[in-house]
Amino acid sequence: MVGGIRKGLKMESTRSGGMGAPDWHMEARSPVKGVGPEDVRRRNRNSVLRLLYPDHWLSRADVAKLTGLSKSSASGVVTSLIDDGLIHEEGRRIISGPGKPAVLLHLDPNARQIIAIDVSRPTELIGVVTNLVGEIQARAQLLVNEGEQLDIDPIVELIEELRDELNAPLLGVGVASPGTVDRSGTVLKASNLGWENVPIAARLEERIGVGVRVDNNANAAALGEYQYGVGREDMMFVQIAQGVGAGMVLNDQVVVGTLFSAGEIGHVVVDSNGVICRCGKRGCLETMTSLPSLRKRLNAEPSERDRILTQAGGVLGQTLSMPIAMTGIDDIVISGDSEVIDDVYLAAVSYAVNSRIDEEFFGKITVRRTQLGSDIVLLGESVAVLRSMLL
Ligand SMILES: [Zn+2]
Numbered sequence: 001m002v003g004g005i006r007k008g009l010k011m012e013s014t015r016s017g018g019m020g021a022p023d024w025h026m027e028a029r030s031p032v033k034g035v036g037p038e039d040v041r042r043r044n045r046n047s048v049l050r051l052l053y054p055d056h057w058l059s060r061a062d063v064a065k066l067t068g069l070s071k072s073s074a075s076g077v078v079t080s081l082i083d084d085g086l087i088h089e090e091g092r093r094i095i096s097g098p099g100k101p102a103v104l105l106h107l108d109p110n111a112r113q114i115i116a117i118d119v120s121r122p123t124e125l126i127g128v129v130t131n132l133v134g135e136i137q138a139r140a141q142l143l144v145n146e147g148e149q150l151d152i153d154p155i156v157e158l159i160e161e162l163r164d165e166l167n168a169p170l171l172g173v174g175v176a177s178p179g180t181v182d183r184s185g186t187v188l189k190a191s192n193l194g195w196e197n198v199p200i201a202a203r204l205e206e207r208i209g210v211g212v213r214v215d216n217n218a219n220a221a222a223l224g225e226y227q228y229g230v231g232r233e234d235m236m237f238v239q240i241a242q243g244v245g246a247g248m249v250l251n252d253q254v255v256v257g258t259l260f261s262a263g264e265i266g267h268v269v270v271d272s273n274g275v276i277c278r279c280g281k282r283g284c285l286e287t288m289t290s291l292p293s294l295r296k297r298l299n300a301e302p303s304e305r306d307r308i309l310t311q312a313g314g315v316l317g318q319t320l321s322m323p324i325a326m327t328g329i330d331d332i333v334i335s336g337d338s339e340v341i342d343d344v345y346l347a348a349v350s351y352a353v354n355s356r357i358d359e360e361f362f363g364k365i366t367v368r369r370t371q372l373g374s375d376i377v378l379l380g381e382s383v384a385v386l387r388s389m390l391l
Helices: 037-052 060-067 071-083 152-163 200-208 217-228 285-289 291-300 302-327 343-356 373-389
Strands: 087-092 103-107 113-118 124-130 136-143 170-177 187-190 195-198 212-216 235-240 244-250 331-335 366-369
Touching: 037 060, 037 071, 037 087, 037 103, 060 071, 060 103, 071 087, 113 152, 113 373, 124 152, 124 373, 136 152, 136 373, 152 170, 152 200, 170 200, 170 217, 170 373, 195 200, 200 212, 212 217, 212 373, 217 235, 217 244, 217 331, 217 373, 235 302, 244 285, 244 302, 285 291, 285 302, 291 302, 302 343, 331 343, 343 366
Parallel strands: 113 170, 170 212, 235 331, 331 366
Antiparallel strands: 087 103, 113 124, 124 136, 187 195, 235 244
């Protein structure tokens, strides 16, 4: 269960030209090529749902006013959403003064369910069923062999197991994968899973007959922290695991980059005299602060623990200070085994960042752990499905 949903979605009027609907997907939407009545209908439904998400109560008149739709169009959309069970109409707003109190509309958080799968963990596949506001309602996992190429069959098996737990219609399935993922759901490269140009979304859709999306796991985590954590409007998520990856949310959108590689910071050289990395270069960030590299150094010199962690956190903080200054992000969320990525490490990141940037411009940059624990990737993937398939 998640403590509370932090934010609704930003809303823009769709009245001007009708084509200005904001993009809630994780990537830029492809150019609109001709818009039929079905597109208009879908867009209008999405606009109304975005207004009500996650827990806003509005009257039909509010909906018309805020979407820019005519009263009769708004009412038609609302009626179709009520018929589909997505929203309910009940309750009355308490108003002072004359006039009839309004009946209010709200989203039913249990009207649909989402299956989210995380294939980025080294020894297990894990999946959950959530409702529309990120409450976990079922969970399943499968052990896999670390380092072996991952086949599609166990993913299908896990999805089918979770499907048996559904008690509402399934909105869609999301898969969080390591590596780079394009907007069609093809994993371009995920070395740990042995995947290169594997159309995961298409293959899963063929097997299970439901819409599937695939996202990079660090991007999913960033979205999870943004939506369900205490992330600020603009935030950066850094995951320290076998490698080092990051995700960034700017202006309500996850940044993915032209080649879908935004956040692949692990193999950026930060010390040209450093040790040779598995990629062949020397002194990549990953050689200095991935979990395996840190554990190796800590095991070799246990009495130097604080010095090693302070130095490694300092390198990460130094590396992050420039993108922080470029973007104005003031919230850095770090995840990683707390035995290693401890308070000493986080304090070193914070000191390195805050001592480098100009406080007059940027204020105090927060460096903190995620509040969502190990489910952060799954919750983020659930949000990704929600945003791309309903809102
Ligand atoms: Zn490297």
